[in-house]
Amino acid sequence: MRASVIMSTYNSPEWLEKVLWGYSVQTVSDFEIIIADDGSIPDTKKMIEAISEKTQLTLTHVWHKDEGFQKTRILNKAILATKTDYCIFTDGDCIPRRDFVEAHLLHRIQGHFLSGGHFPLSLRLSRLISKKNILSQECFDLHWLKSHGLKSTFKTVKLTKSRIMATVMNFVTTTKPSWNGGNASAWKKDILAVNGFDERMKYGGEDREFGERLINYGIRPKRVRYFAIIIHLEHDRGYVNEEAWQINNKIRQTTQNENRTKTSHGINLHVEQEIL
Numbered sequence: 483m484r485a486s487v488i489m490s491t492y493n494s495p496e497w498l499e500k501v502l503w504g505y506s507v508q509t510v511s512d513f514e515i516i517i518a519d520d521g522s523i524p525d526t527k528k529m530i531e532a533i534s535e536k537t538q539l540t541l542t543h544v545w546h547k548d549e550g551f552q553k554t555r556i557l558n559k560a561i562l563a564t565k566t567d568y569c570i571f572t573d574g575d576c577i578p579r580r581d582f583v584e585a586h587l588l589h590r591i592q593g594h595f596l597s598g599g600h601f602p603l604s605l606r607l608s609r610l611i612s613k614k615n616i617l618s619q620e621c622f623d624l625h626w627l628k629s630h631g632l633k634s635t636f637k638t639v640k641l642t643k644s645r646i647m648a649t650v651m652n653f654v655t656t657t658k659p660s661w662n663g664g665n666a667s668a669w670k671k672d673i674l675a676v677n678g679f680d681e682r683m684k685y686g687g688e689d690r691e692f693g694e695r696l697i698n699y700g701i702r703p704k705r706v707r708y709f710a711i712i713i714h715l716e717h718d719r720g721y722v723n724e725e726a727w728q729i730n731n732k733i734r735q736t737t738q739n740e741n742r743t744k745t746s747h748g749i750n751l752h753v754e755q756e757i758l
Contacts, residue, residue, distance in 0.1 A: 483540070485513040486564035486670075490553050490663070491574030492520040497530040497608070497715050498574040500577045502530075506537040509584045514540040517574070518560035521548025551726070553663075554679035554688050558749045561670070561678055570667040572712065574601055575612070577651035579622050579711040586667045589706050595672070595696055598665030599657070599707040600714040607631060608715035609739050621713060640708060648708035661693025665712055672701050678749035683733055684726035691734045699743040754758055 487505065491498045498517070505515060519526060527543060534541050544560045546552070563567065570586045572578070582677040586596055603611075610630055615621040624638055632638070642648055666689075679688060697703065736742065 483512050483514050483566045484510075485568045485570055485583060485667075486561045486566045487513055487515045487570045487583065488518055488557065488562075488564070488571060489515065489572045489574050489576075490518045490520060490557060491522060491526065492553075493522045494574055495522070495524065495526045497717065498526065499529050499713065500611060500613070500616060501572075501574055501577050502533050502537070502539065502541075503613050504577040504579075505583070506533075506539055507580050507617055507619070508578070509581050509640045511538065513583050514542065515564060516525065516542045516544055516560045516563050518553075518556040519543060519545040520551070520553055521546060521626065523696065548614075550682045552681070553685070554641045554683050558678040558681065559752055561673060561749060562752060564670060567670050568667065569670055569673060571663055571665075573664045573714075575715040575717055576614060576664045576712040577715065579713075580619055582710050582712060583641060585706060585710040589704065589709060590667065590669075591704065592669065593700070594702050594704045595661065595668035595693070595704045596709040596710070597659035597662060597664060597693075598705075598712070599640070599662060600664050600712050601637070602633065602714045603627075603716060605716040608717075622711065641711060642708065643684075651708040652705045655705065655707060657705075657707065659705045661689050661696065661703075663689035664714065665706075665710055666693070668696065668701065672696060672699065673697060673751065675743070677744045677746070677750055679748060680733060681747045681751060683730045685722055686727040687730045688733055691730070691737055694734065694737050695743050695745065698737070698741050707749040714726045 611621045620626040679692050
């Protein structure tokens with residue numbers, strides 16, 4: 483195994499199943515998948531067991547009790563469950579194009595983390611995409627998407643299949659490379675060095691704060707926005723609240739102002755003694 487794909491999920495087995503079908507047709511197969519489950523009911527576990535029997539995927543289901551939005555906590559547990567030295571992070575609502583894992587492996591480099599993005603779909607399109615559309619990869623085809631209601635905008639260039647165009651777009655884009663939880667990757671040793679994700683943080687900037695600590699530690703971001711392609715399935719976001727945003731913003735400000743590289747509320751909470 484050359485990489486560990488860590489994907490977060492919570493009570494979305496229908497979306498997660500579509501995502502796993504996407505990983506079943508990757509151009510490379512030497513990767514494991516760690517599903518970081520933030521307290522889903524048994525439906526998710528049953529689906530994972532069923533798809534495990536239908537594919538050659540190497541799946542590990544890391545679950546903890548539902549105590550509200552605890553994505554950072556379950557991600558840290560998932561990191562400890564990995565068996566490789568490189569971690570690709572995504573979400574259980576992001577279907578990967580068949581070359582997604584290969585792109586992260588191809589562009590990884592010591593001293594860097596990779597920063598990708600996503601292509602958002604409407605709720606109607608998200609529901610419409612089937613296993614057949616994923617296995618055939620037509621859900622990444624602009625003609626197919628437009629024939630089913632996708633509006634044509636400049637952003638559709640993100641789905642380009644041209645390696646030359648992708649290289650040019652990664653070079654000219656003005657989007658700042660940051661840690662995006664749905665599409666980013668890093669060396670495990672660097673993740674451990676900054677002690678993983680800050681478990682005090684709920685939804686809202688928790689991924690960016692982790693990336694900021696990596697940068698403070700000396701790990702430089704590298705864009706793969708037009709190489710590592712995922713389509714994002716739409717869904718409700720009942721976990722968003724203003725109080726969490728305020729707490730997270732204060733933690734991020736401290737990280738930025740004090741140039742912090744390590745959180746004291748991270749992976750160390752899940753081992754008998756600190757790993758650093």
